[in-house]
Each structure stands twice: as C-alpha cells, then as structure tokens.
Amino acid sequence: MLKKTILFLAASFAGVTMLSGIACAQSLTQQKLTQSFNTFLSDPQTKYAVTSLCVLDAKTGKMIYGKNENIGLATASTLKTITSATAFSILGKDFHYQTTLGYSGTITNGVLKGDLMISGGGDPTLASWRYEQGKENVILTQWVSAIKAAGITRIEGRVIGDDSAWETQGTPDGWTWQDMGNYYGAGTSALSWRENQFDIKLHAGSKVTLLKTVPAMPYLTIVNELKPGAEGTGDNAYAYLPPLGAVAYLRGSWAVGINKQGIAVALPDPAFEAAFRLQDTLAKVGIVCSKEASTSRRYTAEATSVPVMAQKLSTISSPSLSAIVYWLNKKSVNLYAEQLLRTIAWKSGTAATTTNGIRTELDYWAKKGLDKKAMNIVDGSGLSPATRVTTAAMASVLFQVQQEDWFPDFYKSLPENNGMKLKSGTINDVSSFAGYYTADNGNKYVVVINVNNYSGSGINAKLFRVLDALK
16 A cells, blocks of 8 residues: 555655656746847837737747737738638538630531520639649630630620629728739639739830730720939839729839839739730630620629620639638738638628628637638738737637647648748738647647737848747
C-alpha cells in the first residue's frame, strides 16, 4: 500500500511539474509579447494609430495574449481568411464552377440562324493565366472546335455573353473610386474573363506615352492624363474606368526609368469581353457573325428579351475550390474573394449579391458561436476600408477551422511571412497579418495582428518584431 501511495504521489508531482512547466512557458511568452507590443505602441509611427493583437493557443483556443482584440478594425486582405474559410465550409473543397457554350435558333446548311451564347456560372478563373487548362487560348480553341464540330460555318446573329445568373452590381458598396478601375478593383460577374483585367503598356520620357493595350481593346477609349514622375518615384498611375463604362482616364504619375512595362486595368464589362474575344477569334478562322457581340445585360437594359439557349455545345469546369483558394490567399486575388462571396449566397438559395453573401457568411459563423457585431463586413476581399473585424473574431475563425477536413488546403494557401504562415493585408494606412505559427519547441499559435492609421512606411518589419516574441 505504501509503495502504491509513493508511486501515486510521484506521478502527481510529475504531472504538476509538467503543467507548471507549460504555465511557465506561456507566462514567459506573455511577458515577451507584452514587452514587444508595448515597444511597438511607443514607436512614433503608431502615435495616432489603433493596434490590435490576438494570440491563441492553437491546440486549446485559450488566449495567450490579447490587446484591443475586441475593437473592430479595417482588415485589408486578411479578411480573405474568413471569406475562403466560409467558402470551404459552405461550398466544399471539391466545388467546381460551370460555364456553358451553346446556341439559340437552328443550323441550316452550316448557317446558324440564331446566336452563340456563353452562359456564365460565376467562374472567376475562366481564361485565367494561372491554370494551364483554363488559359484564354485553350478556352477559345475548345469553343471554336465545338462550333466547328456542330457544322457551323456562318452565323446570322452574334455572340452573346450571358451574365444573367447574377445580379447586375459588380463592385461592392464601400470601394473607393481610385481602386475600382484598376486590376485589383475589378468587379465581379457571372461571366468573368481573364480575371476581368487587361494591360496598358506605358513609356515615360518628357511625357508618358501610351504604347498599346494587351489585348487590343477597340471598343474602349483611353484618355492619357499621366504625368512623368521623377526617377525612383515608381508607379503612381491609376485608371478611372467605371463598371460598364467605355472611357478610361489614366491619372497620376509614371516614373522616368521605371522597371515596369505598364499597368493592369479592370475590364468594365467582362461578359462583353468574353463574347467579343470569341467572335473575334471566329472571324479569324472564317466563321463570321452578322451582328456585333453583346451581353444579356445589354439586352435587358434595352428592354429586349434575351435569346434562349436551345442546344449546348461545350461545358467547361473550373479548377476545384481548393485550387482557387490557393491563389486567392497566396496572391491575394480580390476578384476571387468577391466571386466566392457572391457564390456563397447563390448556392445557399438567395440572389448572388455581396450583401446576401455577407448575410450568409455571418449567419454561418454565428452558429459557430461568433458575435455578428464583431464582424462588420461589407465586402469579401477587405479592399473596402469600411470593413471592420476584431482580431479576436478572426482568430476564433482561424482556430475553429483547424478541425475541418479541408484545413490542409486552407493552410497551404497561406503565404510565408516572417517564417510564419500568415495572410497579409495592406490598404491605405492599414497593415495586418493573420494565420499560424509553430515554434521550435512545438507550441502552436493562432496569430492576428492589425494596425490602422499608422504613419510613414516600413511598418511591417516592426509588426514582425512583435510576433518574434513567439519564437
């Protein structure tokens, strides 16, 4: 009996010692975080800023350190972690979009008396250069082959880009005028094309010369108001081109000697661009349309009935959601985030609007125990400065998703920053990071840090010094 008692006491003592060791390690980590965070707060760059930090034990969810963690802040692109996690949860990692090519009318002796129609299903990757099987020339070649296989040699009609599956508003409320005409501010569409962007090649000398657009955009007028910037001042050029607009104004400056060829600009009407490219490609192989390309949206605006697809010719499936999320987070593709947010609403049975996507997203996480008031979300990408989310709410999402079967794909999508798996976020005077870190001693953390309204530049290195307290 005495021997058993001694063994029991020894085991108990060992357990207490182990728990005490863990507690001491956590206490030391808390002390280091407190010191590094306070150093950051005393920096002149953060004098008028609001800074928030939330660090959780990734295994238990217990908060290791929190400061201002319940204050809603503009997130910038770290919001994409919530958007992509919600998409995985609602759509599933193996979800694929579908785009269908077909025609209305009838084919007689090789003549299609009707219209070719490209029916969009929300795919943001259609004609994207990121996926070998989805590149623009691959898609166009597949469509031309399907049209030829159907025996079509001439079209008494046009190519119609059918974007009617979704509502007409492509850009979320809250986006700024300066952002919307540029590639990172490209609007969404049920029929997207080439990530809804094109390139403008520039050269700076005594004046800034517009060399060309890639591809050629004959249906757009571009007004060049750019000024040559001093050498070393870089790219400060912005395109002001509203959704569905036909005139783009280039404003700002383009540095002399800049090591860039030009800027990427948002397509004002992606569905029209898809239809235009197919019709132009057909003309080059001798299959001519008698009317100009159009879109279902233009038919509706003119109070004209949209032709109905009578026969399908080809269906293209997108890459899997896992492959889409990989690029969404790795390269911070705003378009993908916004398309997924609308898709979340659409596949949940409501109209594919940003507002409905947000409502669906908030309802989902509320059922998981999060307070909706901690997530004042107005878009999917974080481009809007009006979005406000607490670091505690974002950390809670990141903690919970670790148990999901799709988590390995989600984790893989996060970039490496400061030796950690962290999604970054940057908009005017906002810098943030959110993700995970595994220390050399095996301790795992969920990390969300955010600073709003800082001054100057080079803030990220100082944020990393705060997080280095975990190493």
